[in-house]
Amino acid sequence: MNTRSRIAKSHTGSPRPEPIPNWSTLSRTDEVEIHNHGQVLTSGRIDMLAMDGSVLWLQQDDGKGRALFLHSDGLRVYRRPVNQS
Template identity: 50%
Template structure:
């Protein structure tokens, strides 16, 4: 019987960052390579910018739409 604790987590792509919510857990990718992870702290109303509290104690980082990133959200945490 499969172990649900070891099941892969399906990530939701977030093409429109104005759909991100505070506390959403996200992964950041550039050219298919994971470059960051954390949780959304706040975002601009137009979705052009959001602040990420980076995982692993790496601090807070501003992410801009022109950074060329693809954002994926872990499901079930969106407000």
């Protein structure tokens, strides 16, 4: 079973974002949410990712531009489910 098929389901049965503790398992173009202390800071598409998963650049949703995030800052990343069109 691959990582993308292990999407958590909410109590309503709809897919919800999957927590990704090891950022090196993310891929460019993954759609993610960045959380801090249980609050969503921002969301968007990964633009660049350090090979060791220590740093990622995010092209933020809603035209907010790019932002840099460091794993060492204790942020949590959640991969958003891929739309099944």
